[in-house]
Amino acid sequence: MSVSSPLPHDAARLHVTGAARYIDDIPTPRGTLHLAFGLSPVACGALEAMDLAAVRAAPGVVAVLTAADLPFANDVSPSIHDEPLLATDRVHYVGQPLFLVVAESHIAARRAAKLGDIRIAEEEPILTIDQALAADSRFEGGAVIWEKGDAASAIAASAHVVEGSFEIGGQEHFYLEGQAALALPQEGGDMVVHSSTQHPTEIQHKVAEALGLPMHGVRVEVRRMGGGFGGKESQGNALAVSCAVAARLTGRPCKMRYDRDDDMIITGKRHDFRISYRAGFDADGRIQGVEFLQYARCGWAQDLSLPVADRAMLHADSAYLLPNARIESHRLKTNTQSATAFRGFGGPQGMLGMERLMDHAAHQLGLEPVELRRRNYYAEAEEGGSAPAPAEPPRDISGQKKGAEKSARSALPQTTPYGMEVEDFALHGITAALLERCEYAARKRAVAEWNAQGGAIRKGIAFSPVKFGISFTLTHLNQAGALVHVYQDGSIHLNHGGTEMGQGLFQKVAQVAASRFGVGLEAVKITATDTGKVPNTSATAASSGSDLNGMAVQIACDELRGRMAAYLAAERQAAPEEVRFEAGAVHVGGATIPFAEAAQRCYQGRVGLSATGFYKTPKVSWDRVRGQGRPFYYFAYGAAVTEVAMDSRTGEYRILRADILHDAGASLNPALDIGQVEGGYVQGAGWLTTEELVWDDKGRLRTHAPSTYKIPAFSDQPDIFNVALWDGRNREDTVYRSKAVGEPPFMLGISAFLALSDAVASCGGGYPALDAPATPERVWAAVRRCAQ
Amino acid sequence: MSKTHVTAKVNGDAVEFLCDPRETLLDVLRDRLGLTGAKEGCGTGDCGACSVTVDGRLVCSCLMLGVEAEGKEIGTVEGIADGETLHPLQKKFIEYAALQCGICTPGILIAAKSLLEKNPDPTETEVRYWLAGNLCRCTGYDKIIRAVMDTAAEMREAS
Ligand code: FES
Ligand code: FES
Numbered sequence: 001m002s003v004s005s006p007l008p009h010d011a012a013r014l015h016v017t018g019a020a021r022y023i024d025d026i027p028t029p030r031g032t033l034h035l036a037f038g039l040s041p042v043a044c045g046a047l048e049a050m051d052l053a054a055v056r057a058a059p060g061v062v063a064v065l066t067a068a069d070l071p072f073a074n075d076v077s078p079s080i081h082d083e084p085l086l087a088t089d090r091v092h093y094v095g096q097p098l099f100l101v102v103a104e105s106h107i108a109a110r111r112a113a114k115l116g117d118i119r120i121a122e123e124e125p126i127l128t129i130d131q132a133l134a135a136d137s138r139f140e141g142g143a144v145i146w147e148k149g150d151a152a153s154a155i156a157a158s159a160h161v162v163e164g165s166f167e168i169g170g171q172e173h174f175y176l177e178g179q180a181a182l183a184l185p186q187e188g189g190d191m192v193v194h195s196s197t198q199h200p201t202e203i204q205h206k207v208a209e210a211l212g213l214p215m216h217g218v219r220v221e222v223r224r225m226g227g228g229f230g231g232k233e234s235q236g237n238a239l240a241v242s243c244a245v246a247a248r249l250t251g252r253p254c255k256m257r258y259d260r261d262d263d264m265i266i267t268g269k270r271h272d273f274r275i276s277y278r279a280g281f282d283a284d285g286r287i288q289g290v291e292f293l294q295y296a297r298c299g300w301a302q303d304l305s306l307p308v309a310d311r312a313m314l315h316a317d318s319a320y321l322l323p324n325a326r327i328e329s330h331r332l333k334t335n336t337q338s339a340t341a342f343r344g345f346g347g348p349q350g351m352l353g354m355e356r357l358m359d360h361a362a363h364q365l366g367l368e369p370v371e372l373r374r375r376n377y378y379a380e381a382e383e384g385g386s387a388p389a390p391a392e393p394p395r396d397i398s399g400q401k402k403g404a405e406k407s408a409r410s411a412l413p414q415t416t417p418y419g420m421e422v423e424d425f426a427l428h429g430i431t432a433a434l435l436e437r438c439e440y441a442a443r444k445r446a447v448a449e450w451n452a453q454g455g456a457i458r459k460g461i462a463f464s465p466v467k468f469g470i471s472f473t474l475t476h477l478n479q480a481g482a483l484v485h486v487y488q489d490g491s492i493h494l495n496h497g498g499t500e501m502g503q504g505l506f507q508k509v510a511q512v513a514a515s516r517f518g519v520g521l522e523a524v525k526i527t528a529t530d531t532g533k534v535p536n537t538s539a540t541a542a543s544s545g546s547d548l549n550g551m552a553v554q555i556a557c558d559e560l561r562g563r564m565a566a567y568l569a570a571e572r573q574a575a576p577e578e579v580r581f582e583a584g585a586v587h588v589g590g591a592t593i594p595f596a597e598a599a600q601r602c603y604q605g606r607v608g609l610s611a612t613g614f615y616k617t618p619k620v621s622w623d624r625v626r627g628q629g630r631p632f633y634y635f636a637y638g639a640a641v642t643e644v645a646m647d648s649r650t651g652e653y654r655i656l657r658a659d660i661l662h663d664a665g666a667s668l669n670p671a672l673d674i675g676q677v678e679g680g681y682v683q684g685a686g687w688l689t690t691e692e693l694v695w696d697d698k699g700r701l702r703t704h705a706p707s708t709y710k711i712p713a714f715s716d717q718p719d720i721f722n723v724a725l726w727d728g729r730n731r732e733d734t735v736y737r738s739k740a741v742g743e744p745p746f747m748l749g750i751s752a753f754l755a756l757s758d759a760v761a762s763c764g765g766g767y768p769a770l771d772a773p774a775t776p777e778r779v780w781a782a783v784r785r786c787a788q
Numbered sequence: 789m790s791k792t793h794v795t796a797k798v799n800g801d802a803v804e805f806l807c808d809p810r811e812t813l814l815d816v817l818r819d820r821l822g823l824t825g826a827k828e829g830c831g832t833g834d835c836g837a838c839s840v841t842v843d844g845r846l847v848c849s850c851l852m853l854g855v856e857a858e859g860k861e862i863g864t865v866e867g868i869a870d871g872e873t874l875h876p877l878q879k880k881f882i883e884y885a886a887l888q889c890g891i892c893t894p895g896i897l898i899a900a901k902s903l904l905e906k907n908p909d910p911t912e913t914e915v916r917y918w919l920a921g922n923l924c925r926c927t928g929y930d931k932i933i934r935a936v937m938d939t940a941a942e943m944r945e946a947s
Contacts, residue, residue, distance in 0.1 A: 008882045015890030016878040018865035022891060025824035047899020082845030107815075174925050176829045176837060226827070227925050260830045312797045502889025502926045671885040675927060679888060706834035706923060715920040717929045740882030 002514040003736050004523055004670035005494045010507040010526050011224065011500075022226050023180035023196045024257050032182075033062055035242050035256035036109035037097035037266065038116040043125035043335040043699030047091055047098070050545075051117035062250060062649055066098040068606055072212040076237035078202055083211070083301040083338065084108035085241055091120055092300035093335050094339065094700045095265035097238065102254065110259065116469055125335035125699045129274050129295045132332035139302050139331040145784040146313055146627030148417040149324035152161045154289025158280025162361045165277070166219060168349050170297070171270035171687045172703075174711050175501075177226020179236050179267065180257035183207075183243035185236035190217045191244050196225045196498050197236040198439070199539035201452035206237045206532045218244070223343035227684070228501035230341030233539045235267040264322030264536045264704040269693065271308055275353035276459050277360075285365055286409060289324035292316050292353055296346075298331050305331055306475055307565075308339070308346035310591030310624055314631060316348035317416050318358075319427050319467040320376040321409065324415040335699050341541060343683065343746045347468055350388035352688075353771065356463050359757055363767045369754075370435065372464045375549040377465075380423040381731070381774055405672045419628045423512055424731050426637045428710050429463050430661050434639045438659035438722065443643065450760035459656075460759025461643040464751040466662075468744035469632030477538040478617035478633075484513065484556040485610040486564075488603040492517065492524045497537025498549035498628060499529045503544040503742055504672035511668060512735060518581035521596050527637040543636070543740035548615060550735035558614025565605045568598060572606030619732075624686060634732045636739045638662035640681060640748035642718075646759040651780025653756060655685065657720040665730035665739030677723050684749020686712040688772045691757070763787055796857040798800075799867025800822065803817035807854040807893035813847075814838045816854035819863060825894045826916040829923065838866050838920030839895035844932045864892035866900060876946075877939045884935035895909055896922045900924055912937060 014020035038055065040047075055064050067074050067086040077083035087098045099116060103109035126137050155161060182194040189209060195203045195546045208215045220240075226230055230662060241253040279290040280780040295314055299303035307647060313327045356375075362369035400592045414422045435441065440463065444501070447459045472478050478608040482496040501505045502635065506526045530536070538548070565579035574589030581587075584600040601608060620708075621632040623760050640660045646653040664673040703709040729737035751776055760768035760779060765786030771778055790804040798821060805820045810935050812831075817823045817840070829837030833849045838849040841863035868875045875898055880886070887893045895918060903910060903918045910918070916929075922931065 006885070008885050009890070011890060012873075012885075012887060014892045015887050016865075016881050017869055017895060018823075020890050020895040021824070022827070024818075027822070057852075077875075107811075174923075176835065176889070176923065176925050177827070225889060227889045229925070260828075261834070430937065502887075504888070513931060546931040570812055675885055675888055675931065678928035678930050680928075681925045684927070706830050709831060711923060711925060712929075713920045713923060714916045714929050714933070717916060717933065721928075721930045 002301055002511040003185050003668055004666065005511065005669065007507060007669060008671065009012055009509065010783070014697040020224065021223065022177050023145045023182055023194055025757065026182060026194060027180065028255060029210050029253050032253040033102050033104065033246065033250060033252055034106040036101045036113040038099040038101065038113045039268070040091040040094060040096040040098055040120070041118065042091055042120045042122050043084060043094045043106065045091055045120040045122040047087055047089055047120055049119040050099060052099060054115040054117065055112045058108070058112035060104040061101060061112045062104065062774055063102040065102070065246070068299050070210065071399050073209040075209065076206055076241055076711055077301060078234035078304060078701050079302050079763040086570065088381070088441070094698070095339055097266065100246065102250065103286060104321065105706040107387040107653065114268055123513045127334055127336060127695060127699050129332055132297070137333045138241040139298060139305060139333055144328065144329045145315070146418055146715040147326045148322065149289070151289040151291050151324040151326040153546045154324035154424055155278060155280035155291065158288045158451050159283045160281040161278065161367055162281065162357060162364050163278040164360050164769060166275060166356060166769065168275065168352060169773045170339065170693050171271035171691050172264055172693060172709055173229045173231030173269065173342060174707065175227030175229060175231055178260055178263040179239050180233065180242045181236060181239040182251045182253065182255045183240070183247040185247045186252055187646065189213065191239050193218065193220045193244060194242045195220055195222060196212065196232055197222055197240070198228045198501060198541055199234065200499065200529050200531050201537045202234065202539065203236060203240045206241050210241045210245055211248055219530065219532045220498050221528050221530050222599060225499065229343045230345065230541065231267060233341040235340055242307070245539065261704045264709070265701055268299060268303060268338045269392060270342035271298060271305065271339040271346065271659065273349040277353060277357045279357055279361065281365060283360060285361070286376055288319060288375050290322050290357070291326045292328065294327065294350070294353065296329065296331050297334050297336065297339065299334055299336045301338040303338045303340050305339060308341065310473055311344065314418060314473070316354055316468060318351045318354035319378065319414060319465040321378045322417055323412060327417060336695060344743045345542065347743065348684065348747050351747050352750055356753065360767055363761060367522045368534065370431070372672060372731050373465065374428065376707040377427055378414050378422045380428040381424045381426065390701055418631070419629045420632065422635065422636055426663060427571045427639065427730065429724050430639050431465065432540050432664065434641060434659060434661040440639045440641055446700060447643065456647060456649050458646050458648050458759045460644065460750050460755040460762065461641065462754035463639065464748065464754055466744050467633055467635050468745045468747065470740045471617055471633045472538065472542045472544060473622055473624065473631045475620050475622055476564065478544070478620055480615050481534040482538065482549060482552035482556045482613040483533045483669065484519045484560060484613065486560055486599050486623060488600050490523065490599040494524050494553065495527050495529060495530065495533045496549040496553050497529065497534045498545040499540040501540070503545065503676060505540065505549065505670060507769070508668040508672060509550050509553050513553050513557050516561060516581070517595065519584050519613035531758045543742035543744065545742065547734050547736065547740050550668070550719035551615035554613065555615055556611045556733055559611040560609060562604050562609050564598060567602050567605050568593065577677070591755055625756045634730060635664055636741065636744040638748055639742055640751040642751040642755040642757065644752065644755040644759055646779060648783045651776035651781060652774065653782065655718040655752055658718040660723045661726050662745055663728055663739060664741045665728060665734065665772065666737040667725055668738045670725055673725060673741045674723055676741045678721070680745030681748045682712050684746040685752035688749055688753035692773050753766065760786060790812070792855045794855055794858050796859065797861045799864060809853065809855050811854045813852040813854050813857055814849040816888055817849060821862050827891050827894065836891055836899060837895045838863040839922065840900060841902055846899055848867050863898065865897055868897060872901050876943055879933040880939040882904060884931045886927065886931040886935040892922060892924040896924065904943065908940060910940060
């Protein structure tokens with residue numbers, strides 16, 4: 001059976017031979033033109049004049065377009081039409097596209113794009129959270145507040161109060177393939193667009209608007225992306241629309257790709273946050289009430305900032321039962337790139353706020369950090385949670401059996417601050433198993449002994465859990481379609497609305513199809529995502545790719561299976577329910593018919609061998625204004641322990657070891673899922689350690705290339721890296737009881753940040769209070785603070 | 789600008805091309821010779837996606853001019869396999885699931901192959917530091933390191 005097999009990526013052979021085609025590798029027709037944007041050098045001001053004569057005169061330039069030349073909509077926003085493709089009367093950030101150069105070559109377009117003579121009446125930009133607050137520059141009018149119980153009174157009545165505030169930096173996606181699109185004009189004004197996008201339907205929609213066409217006049221195709229991570233959910237719109245507009249104007253194919261620096265300067269990134277917390281704990285370290293203030297820097301346009309900031313609020317509880325909570329969120333508008341989706345979609349920031357609070361509380365209350373966390377966890381799901389019941393009740397650090405004392409806490413309603421019941425909590429089991437596997441207690445002692453020697457090199461070790469809600473919070477997005485054909489030779493054509501960005505979605509879904517028909521994977525042809533085949537798709541985002549598309553494909557396959565079974569059973573006077581599709585054959589009424597022959601007979605018998613499948617996630621409903629409901633179908637869980645070594649003289653550090661146990665439900669493909677976990681952890685650790693975005697006081701991004709923006713490299717890889725999947729089935733009826741795995745492991749990287757905090761704390765003094773990312777510079781400064 | 793005539797060998801085959809003296813070897817390979825296996829990840833020598841070998845030496849093709857290829861022997865990912873038979877590194881990358889989006893893979897294969905040619909028995913640390921100039925945003929690197937270590941072991945046994 002193909003489902004649950006650890007098969008390699010469907011295109012692995014193409015990748016290792018260099019034959020896999022990304023947008024920039026697609027052979028272009030003769031006469032293809034190349035595009036580049038002229039960018040705003042200024043963060044804020046009125047656009048007074050643009051003299052583009054030198055641009056037009058530059059070698060190879062065919063046309064130069066400004067906002068006035070756009071035939072229809074001048075908008076590439078995925079939300080509220082507030083994002084002009086080309087600036088009109090005002091500029092809002094350094095790097096904003098002002099004009100579009102169409103030229104004979106990529107290099108000619110880029111060279112010419114630098115020649116614009118731009119006059120802008122420069123104004124003082126709003127760049128920071130403090131400046132935005134002072135100017136009351138924000139989206140959605142005011143703050144969004146969600147409450148459960150009475151946090152302020154609960155904190156006032158608590159034995160201990162822990163409070164603090166810290167900064168969380170943004171993050172550049174650094175998909176290794178930059179944004180790219182190619183538009184091919186068709187007869188009658190139609191347009192075909194190849195785009196490196198997670199959201200083909202959105203590209204189709206925006207291109208149609210820009211060309212004044214109904215959506216049926218535009219077809220978008222995506223075979224693969226060279227990484228996406230959320231950065232290609234809305235940020236590809238500008239390129240696709242530009243190509244389509246220029247192709248319409250010139251009648252020639254048009255291609256656009258951002259050079260790396262342009263990509264980093266133009267496109268949105270992860271939202272940076274400031275989070276303030278105040279929490280009350282009882283004498284045993286149980287949270288009584290907590291207040292969070294979340295400030296999100298959203299950049300100049302709304303993009304996806306509202307749902308991102310919502311998800312940060314939705315994950316403010318991390319993994320803990322909060323009897324009383326108040327979460328206040330400010331969505332601030334600044335003269336910087338429009339922050340956008342990035343793996344976790346606000347969840348990581350919200351969760352880090354809580355984990356930081358836990359770290360601070362453990363330090364202040366003198367409690368073992370894991371024990372403090374376990375005391376505050378939601379209660380473990382009884383039967384049917386994602387976890388199989390452990391053979392023995394989990395033990396806490398001191399070896400005492402837990403669970404025996406059913407605390408008053410587990411009698412409380414197990415609801416999140418937004419009123420959703422947590423029915424599948426599995427972290428007690430996962431935590432116990434991980435701590436044992438990685439010998440946490442012994443290593444923690446060894447770290448303490450090492451640090452007690454007082455040398456310059458300090459070590460730190462830390463644990464962090466993940467509980468991540470799965471579903472789009474915008475309920476209507478939780479739908480998917482599929483199209484499956486069985487040809488008369490028994491080969492199968494598979495198509496669905498999900499996009500492939502390296503996560504292995506296509507392979508997982510093909511495994512589902514092969515399993516439904518009982519055939520080998522070679523019988524299934526995986527095809528490019530195509531808005532002409534499956535319409536009205538949602539972005540491949542929110543980790544929902546296999547949950548949604550796998551189900552839609554399963555439904556389409558089962559429809560075809562039903563038709564085939566009915567016909568073949570009738571032929572042999574057998575009951576259709578008894579027909580089985582297994583081992584490359586159809587088993588009916590005692591006969592075994594090879595699948596190819598079965599397909600041929602059905603064709604001869606005039607059975608329709610093409611079907612669509614449609615799936616919508618059950619149970620979800622969400623009122624975002626009240627902050628109440630069930631936004632998530634289920635939660636995915638995981639936990640990590642990271643150990644670091646840090647040089648207290650310089651602040652430099654290394655991750656020595658990371659151990660992870662992650663819940664992917666009944667995994668559709670353990671090899672691909674473990675790949676997601678490893679990659680997610682490393683990317684999450686990168687976010688909180690070395691990946692620092694720096695804007696100067698003019699609003700210019702100073703870290704716009706890999707030479708200045710440091711993502712983890714081979715040499716930063718933990719020396720020991722143990723990753724395993726937690727064996728469990730999803731209690732909800734997902735595709736083969738699997739769980740989504742794209743985003744949740746990202747937040748395992750929080751343990752690396754906490755391990756650095758632990759290492760710094762060993763230098764004595766107060767709580768380290770690190771900001772994120774904890775660059776060596778910041779770590780060094782924290783060591784100095786502690787030493788004083 | 790007038791174009792320069794260049795003669796070189798790519799993956800063992802003699803090639804001739806005309807190129808603008810300012811054009812990088814990467815652009816020549818991709819746009820003039822149709823070999824799109826080498827990728828542009830940064831264009832500044834920082835990501836390794838464009839890695840090729842020039843007379844056996846590992847270089848970033850985005851940092852070399854096409855005209856500098858005159859008389860040289862260039863190796864790209866397209867030349868690693870022997871016809872339909874994959875190189876042991878390619879097989880191990882598939883077996884270990886050492887790739888996700890795959891766009892870093894050609895550069896990493898070229899770099900790893902050049903390491904194993906110089907040093908058939910590298911330590912894990914040597915592998916990590918040799919490959920430190922090749923960025924991958926998807927995998928977190930571990931499976932790639934395993935694949936390279938195992939290929940080295942297998943190739944040593946076979947020889
Ligand atoms: S493209 Fe040459 S090193 Fe990045
Ligand atoms: S597999 Fe995507 S960059 Fe390496």
